[in-house]
Amino acid sequence: MRAFALRLMRSPEGMAGLILLILLAAMALCAPLVYPGDPMAIAGRPMLAPFSDPAFPLGTDRLGRNVVAGLMHGARASLLVGISAALMALIAGSIVGTVAGFAGGLVEDILMRIVDAFQVVPGFLLALAFVSVTGASLPVVVVAIALGAWTGPARLVRAEVLSIRERDFVAAARTMGMHPAEIAFREILPNALPPVLALASVIVASAVLIEAALSFLGLGDPNIVTWGSMIAEGRNLLRSAPYLSIAPGLGLVATVLGVYLFGEGVAEALARRRGRA
């Protein structure tokens, strides 16, 4: 594990991504300390331009809300939704993929047809439909995003499990009388995970973007600031006050970029370990 961390540090992408993510996480964590209280409360004169008032480094929007406070609190929502949706998708996908790949036969057919059914619907539409039916709140948004994202990990894990289950160490586990569930989840699944972890970064990044898109369309949780809702509000003033859309937009770019670079570094470090082994 330490050697893995070292290899990760040595890859420039991984390091850059890690720094970006740490900065964003620090931003999200410090938000209630630096700007206690509701970031949606009116804080000053409306439509202050950036860098004109030291109390509002990035200015205020048309209701007089502090843009920096919104950005920092918005980072919480974006990272929280992105990471929990990806985690949910990975866990659900890994379980379905392992069961399908290991059990085979009818169980595999049924599970994989369900995966197909989910995969033919674009993830964003699925999330849109789910949120509009159940009403917007943070947990609902997380589930909605995971709903469209679990199929990728499921297919990948199944493919890995199919090749791993033929290996001798699985035969050895069977001959020693190990329970099939234990073989599937303790012997096979951990060995199927590395490529899935590489996929995780793509899922986190797309989850952050889907969350922003949902908020942009007004289907996010209305009680919290998100970058998507900030962009949506800034859109009306795109000509007179572009900074209202650009600032949260840059936040999204930084998050997605950080996650991608970090994922790239992880994938590379994993590949190097495989090469050595």
Added chain:
Amino acid sequence: MDVPLLAAKGLSKTFASRGRRVAALQDVAFTLKRGETLGLVGPSGSGKSTLARVLMRLIEPQAGSIHFNGDDWLKLEGRALRERRGAIQMVFQDPLSAFNPRATIGSALAAPLRVHGFADGVAELLARVGLTASLAERGIHEVSGGQRQRVAIARALATRPSVIVFDEAVSALDASVRGQILQLIADLQQSEGLAYLFVSHDLAAVRVIAHRIAVMDQGRIVECGPTQDVVSNPQSSTLKALVAAVPRLRKGG
């Protein structure tokens, strides 16, 4: 000792691959007594590995029966099978792929003990195959091939089997280590009364370890008898070819 520990009859298995049907086992029968080693030799593709895997219940045959320890071995299913599986263990050809790549030696040996609820320790198992307990911390990748095969044997011993199947277990080892592992296998049989099915294409190794030899070709046992008789007077063309392939035998045997 007259009732065999294990008796297989009429085992047949046909694999279908790309429309072609390959008979891996055709009406195979053999017996194994307590404390006895049956050497199973034959060219590649003769079905000897299939036979080993049928015995391990890794492959289901289409026909035939195996009586083992009073059980109808091929009829056992689910929990009953898992509980009794420990009685027949296997040592694989490539010890590297026979262990979970993430396992340490300690965790690999602890697994069968835990599954069967045995209280004895990993150190004890390591000692029985001539390894020190300090190896338990190491990863499977971090020890030599010979040590790894010793660990594989220790794992097979963990469930207290009465039969161990060696599937080309010494073929991948270099010559000096092979001798030591064969010695270990023979010593364990002496001290524990284990029965072995020793599958190999290496007649030299089989000759020193097996009491009886069965020769397989194209899914059939074509010749079977006490090692000395069979090797010194091969009847089948398969065995003649195998004997001819081991030049050392002419000098020594």
